[in-house]
Structures are given as structure tokens and as C-alpha cells.
Amino acid sequence: MNAFGFNSYGPPTVLEILRVPQPELKANQVLLKNLGFGLNPYDAALRAGDHLADRTLNFPFIPGSDAVGQVIQIGSEVDNQLLNQVVIAHPFSGGYGEELVISAKKIISKPVSMSLAEAAGFSTVATIAYHALITTAQIKKGETLIIQGASGSVGSLAAQIAKANGLYVIGVGNSRNRQMMRELGIDEVVAYDQEDVAQVLAKRGDVVLDASLQGRASHVGLRVLNDGGRYLFLNQAPDLANAVTLLPIVYGKDLPALSYLCNLYSNGQLKLPETISHKATLENLIAGHQALLTKKERGKLVFLYE
Incomplete structure (x- = not known):
């Protein structure tokens, strides 16, 4: 072949x-x-x-x-x-x-x-987003999730998984993608090219998912996480700057992740x-x-x- x-x-x-x-x-x-x-x-x-x-x-x-x-x-x-x-x-x-x-x-x-x-x-972005939030972070209803790179492929799916599980979601992205992030159901949008993200969101996140390109936003992500919060990283682990839990993504089985996301899609709860x-x-x-x-x-x- x-x-x-x-x-x-x-x-x-x-x-x-x-x-x-x-x-x-x-x-x-x-x-x-x-x-x-x-x-x-x-x-x-x-x-x-x-x-x-x-x-x-x-x-x-x-x-x-x-x-x-x-x-x-x-x-x-x-x-x-x-x-x-x-x-x-x-x-x-x-x-x-x-x-x-x-x-x-x-x-x-x-x-x-x-x-x-x-x-x-x-399949790849679906399994990453699922295992980041469900398998690794074990997100809970009522928590606040901050997503860096919320307009990207992984970030956008993670936002919708979190909303389906009853979390308050704050998306960080470029201002040109503000409307797109709103359309995903994200509760609050912060534009990193127009606002001081670390100041606006200081210690508001119970969970922070760094889905930014190559993890370049970790220095900001650690500052918006509350003490004792969980910081999820897709790339290299950032330097530990405060009392947080660093969580590399743990990848579980594919079928539960794919089934979960396909069900959300079929039920009209997932925009790809x-x-x-x-x-x-x-x-x-x-x-x-x-x-x-x-x-x-x-x-x-x-x-x-x-």
C-alpha cells in the first residue's frame, strides 16, 4: 500500500x-x-x-x-x-x-x-480534552475552570466538556476569537492581547488547563490558579511558582473518551x-x-x- x-x-x-x-x-x-x-x-x-x-x-x-x-x-x-x-x-x-x-x-x-x-x-483532540478534565483533573460541578488557548482545538472541546459537567468556564484567547469562544458557551472571555490576564483573573481558577501553543502561557496560568488548585499541562511542566498541584495529562482508554464526545455531539452539546x-x-x-x-x-x- x-x-x-x-x-x-x-x-x-x-x-x-x-x-x-x-x-x-x-x-x-x-x-x-x-x-x-x-x-x-x-x-x-x-x-x-x-x-x-x-x-x-x-x-x-x-x-x-x-x-x-x-x-x-x-x-x-x-x-x-x-x-x-x-x-x-x-x-x-x-x-x-x-x-x-x-x-x-x-x-x-x-x-x-x-x-x-x-x-x-x-480523535486526538477529543481524547486529550476528555482525559485532561475527566480522567486527570476529575472536575466537579461548581468549580471554576480557566482555559488558556480556549479557541484552539483542544481548548474549545474542553470548554464544552466542562460546561456539560456544570463548571463555570473562563476562556483566555486572542480578541479576534472572542465571539467564537462565546458561541461555545464559555461564561467569561479574557483577551490576552488586550487585557492583563494575570491581574484580571488572579487566583480565580480551581483548575487551569494550559492548552496554549507549546505551553507558552504557563507563567500566567500559574498566577491565575488559586492556592491548592490543579494545573493541567499538555507540554513541558512549568516551574512550580506557588502551592498548586501540577498534573501531566494521564491518558486512559480511547473508547470511553470517544463514546462520551460522540454522544455530546449527537445530542447537540458539542460544536467541533x-x-x-x-x-x-x-x-x-x-x-x-x-x-x-x-x-x-x-x-x-x-x-x-x-
Whole structure:
């Protein structure tokens, strides 16, 4: 089969079309015909060699942790009802391939009203947002949650999870995204480019989720958290500045997270991030990886097969 991947670390131009053997199907797995995949900053970081300390890749390597596809073959232990269904998948890697073998516990049927583009970029941000708040922070009704980067893919889903669980949510983002954050149901919006966030929100957060780009806002996030509060970080742990609990995201099982978010979506309680959809070609994928370096466009980059 063909897949997009790379044979060495480097800039986006190391991406190429690979010809690789089809993975063998185990009893608990399904084979998907890939219909589309999403692009995440982690994909670009792996390609650039930024995670050599914690993850060494075997080349050729096929990235991709977001995919939507049709089940075309099932293992002996998998329910026959999955055959031919269009499903959302959350692979550890391999999402850039034309076909994908994955455990049946890491897929879920795509809601009928969800577009292929939305489904292609759904699984990673959904599982991160869910496990940040539900598994790791164990949020409680009545708490105040402050989200840094509330207009981003993870932040916007986290805001809606929190509202569904009865929290008061304060979103921090760029002023150009103020209306968008309001439309998510966020109770209070603070624009970091117009206001002194640390002063306006000093010690108001029971929980702070730093979903800002590369965790650049941690110096502010620690100042808006109340004493004894929980600070959630997606990237490197910040320097401990006060009496808070630092919580790296603990990732649990995929299926509960995907089921929870798909149910919210089907019940009209979840608005998904905007998608920027392109045809799945090598040229478009290289351009997408380059676009992650500038982040000029708001929205989730996805690539669809015809």
C-alpha cells in the first residue's frame, strides 16, 4: 500500500510517498480503508526529531493519530456489525496510510451528522480534552475552570466538556476569537492581547488547563490558579511558582473518551473545531506541515482521499 511518511528526521520536505506492505490483521483488529486523516502538531514534532528523548522512530515511519475510514476486514474476535461501517479511529501512528490496521477498541462509528472532514480530525483532540478534565483533573460541578488557548482545538472541546459537567468556564484567547469562544458557551472571555490576564483573573481558577501553543502561557496560568488548585499541562511542566498541584495529562482508554464526545455531539452539546480540508496529496501535506510552523489559519488541518 501507499502511505505518506519519512525516512529521516528533518523539515517538512522529508515527507514522501512510501510503498509499504499491508500490516497483518490480528484477531482483535480491523482493517480500514482510509478516507481521511488529521494533522497534529505532534506529527510535525516527531518529523523534526523533537521527541528523540522519549520516542525513537523506526524508519520508514508513517505518522498520524487521527483517521476516519471504512472497515473492510475484521479479525476473528471482532463483531461482524462493524464490517463496512465508517468509523473514527485513534491510532498511535500510521494514520497517513491508505489503509490502517487498528484495535477495535480504538474506533467508534462516525455519527451520521458528522462530516468526513470533522471526523478526520476528531480523535486526538477529543481524547486529550476528555482525559485532561475527566480522567486527570476529575472536575466537579461548581468549580471554576480557566482555559488558556480556549479557541484552539483542544481548548474549545474542553470548554464544552466542562460546561456539560456544570463548571463555570473562563476562556483566555486572542480578541479576534472572542465571539467564537462565546458561541461555545464559555461564561467569561479574557483577551490576552488586550487585557492583563494575570491581574484580571488572579487566583480565580480551581483548575487551569494550559492548552496554549507549546505551553507558552504557563507563567500566567500559574498566577491565575488559586492556592491548592490543579494545573493541567499538555507540554513541558512549568516551574512550580506557588502551592498548586501540577498534573501531566494521564491518558486512559480511547473508547470511553470517544463514546462520551460522540454522544455530546449527537445530542447537540458539542460544536467541533473548524476544519481546513485539503485533498490528500504529498504537496498538500508538506504545505500543511509548513503551515503548522506559522499557525496563521485558525482551524484543524485535515486531508481527505477521493
